[in-house]
Amino acid sequence: MFSSLSDFNVRIRILQFLNHVGVIAGIVLLAMGYLSTDYLWIGIASYFVIGMLGTTVGLHRYFSHKTFTTNKVWHYILGFFSTVVTVGSILGWVGLHRFHHRHSDDPQDPHNPHEIGVIDAWFYNWKPSKFTRKFIAPELKDPMVMFLHRHYFKTIFAWIAVLAIIDPLLIIFVYAVPACGAYFAISALTVIGHMHGYTNYETTDTSKNSWIAWLLSLGEGWHNNHHAHPGMWQQGHKWWEIDPNAWIIRAIKTD
Numbered sequence: 001m002f003s004s005l006s007d008f009n010v011r012i013r014i015l016q017f018l019n020h021v022g023v024i025a026g027i028v029l030l031a032m033g034y035l036s037t038d039y040l041w042i043g044i045a046s047y048f049v050i051g052m053l054g055t056t057v058g059l060h061r062y063f064s065h066k067t068f069t070t071n072k073v074w075h076y077i078l079g080f081f082s083t084v085v086t087v088g089s090i091l092g093w094v095g096l097h098r099f100h101h102r103h104s105d106d107p108q109d110p111h112n113p114h115e116i117g118v119i120d121a122w123f124y125n126w127k128p129s130k131f132t133r134k135f136i137a138p139e140l141k142d143p144m145v146m147f148l149h150r151h152y153f154k155t156i157f158a159w160i161a162v163l164a165i166i167d168p169l170l171i172i173f174v175y176a177v178p179a180c181g182a183y184f185a186i187s188a189l190t191v192i193g194h195m196h197g198y199t200n201y202e203t204t205d206t207s208k209n210s211w212i213a214w215l216l217s218l219g220e221g222w223h224n225n226h227h228a229h230p231g232m233w234q235q236g237h238k239w240w241e242i243d244p245n246a247w248i249i250r251a252i253k254t255d
Helices: 010-031 037-063 072-084 090-102 116-123 143-150 154-164 170-194 211-216 224-229 243-253
Strands: none
Touching: 010 037, 010 116, 010 170, 037 072, 037 090, 037 170, 037 211, 072 090, 072 143, 072 170, 090 116, 090 243, 116 170, 143 154, 154 170, 170 224
16 A cells, blocks of 8 residues: 555556656757757756755655754645656655665665666666555655645646646656656665765665765765764765755755
C-alpha cells in the first residue's frame, strides 16, 4: 500500500520516459533554431526553481528528514512541486528514503549500488521497498500529503493541462525539464554519492562527499555530511562545501 508509488510503477516510468523524449526533442528544436532561446532560459529557471523546491529542499530535507519547519504557504508549495517532479508520491518517497537511511548499504537497502549494480541503481531498477507505517507515521496525519498521494497522477496531469493552456511548449520546459532533473539528481546521489568522493565523518555506510554528485543533484552532493547528520538542514560543513539549498531553506524556514 504505502510503497506502491515509491517503487516507480509502470505509469511513473512511462511519464519519466516521455519526459526524457520531450526534453531531447526540445533540445533538438532549440539547436536547430526552431524555438526562441527564451524557452532555454525558461527551462533552466524551471529546472532550478522546481527541481530544488521539489526534490532537494522539498522531498529530501523538508518532508523526509524534517530538518526545518515553515509556514502553511510554503508547506503547500513544497508539497505541490514535490509531486510534479514525478519521482513518486511524497508518502512513498519519504518512506523509501527513511528505509534507505535505516539500512544504508546493507542487504536491505533497496538501491545499494554495490549490491544491485550501478546501472540498476541509476535507472531505478530497485529492489521492492519494505517500509511499514512507522516510517511514515507523521505523513499519514498530514491531509495535504495524503491528498497528493491519493490524487498523485491527477495532480500531475492538472499541472500539465494548465501549462498546455498557457503554451504547449511549457510542458517540455516547465514540466519535463525539472522532472528529468529530479530523476538524475536522485540517481547521482544514489550512485555517485556512495561511490565517489571524500568523507568528513565516519559512518556505517559508504556515503561520500562528491563534487560530481553536487553538480548533478542541484547542490546536494555532500552526502557523507548528510548521512552523518541527517537532521541538519545545512549539508555543507566545510567552507568550500557550497550549499545553495541551505540558502533557500534559510529564507523560508520559521524555526
